[in-house]
Amino acid sequence: MSTRESDRITSAQQTLDILFDMSQLLNTQLDKETLATCIGMIESGANPEALAAVIQELRRESASINATTQGADTR
Numbered sequence: 001m002s003t004r005e006s007d008r009i010t011s012a013q014q015t016l017d018i019l020f021d022m023s024q025l026l027n028t029q030l031d032k033e034t035l036a037t038c039i040g041m042i043e044s045g046a047n048p049e050a051l052a053a054v055i056q057e058l059r060r061e062s063a064s065i066n067a068t069t070q071g072a073d074t075r
Helices: 003-025 032-043 048-073
Strands: none
Touching: 003 032, 032 048
């Protein structure tokens, strides 16, 4: 691997680390892998607001399913 390629990878990792720290401060509850996926999607042209809306909807659906499952388990 060339020095230039190594520098690029190091820079990308540092950027991801900073963005992850910011996401933790903002309490986004995104892990590093999910954050990296979102960043990649946005860099590929995905609308950030639409992506945020999808994540929020998935969380709502997951919470609803978990609540339903837990309610069934207590019967």
